[in-house]
Amino acid sequence: MDPDHLMLMLMLLICGFLLLGIGFNYREHEWGIRVLGVGTLLMLAPIVLGVHLAL
Incomplete structure (x- = not known):
């Protein structure tokens, strides 16, 4: 995972x-x-973001 996405989450x-x-x-x-x-x-947005990045 990109560090930028990690910081966003x-x-x-x-x-x-x-x-x-x-x-x-x-x-x-x-x-x-x-x-x-x-x-x-x-609180649910990082889950959605993680699924989006995985797909």
Whole structure:
């Protein structure tokens, strides 16, 4: 795997974890639930990227 792709996947995971943490802390607000959703999508993005690179 190319180091650039590895760094991209790592940054997506880090941003996803941060957004999940922020969204979970503010889950009583509507925007907190949206941040949780975006964080979840960012956590799944490296899987999609890995499958795309494998194919």
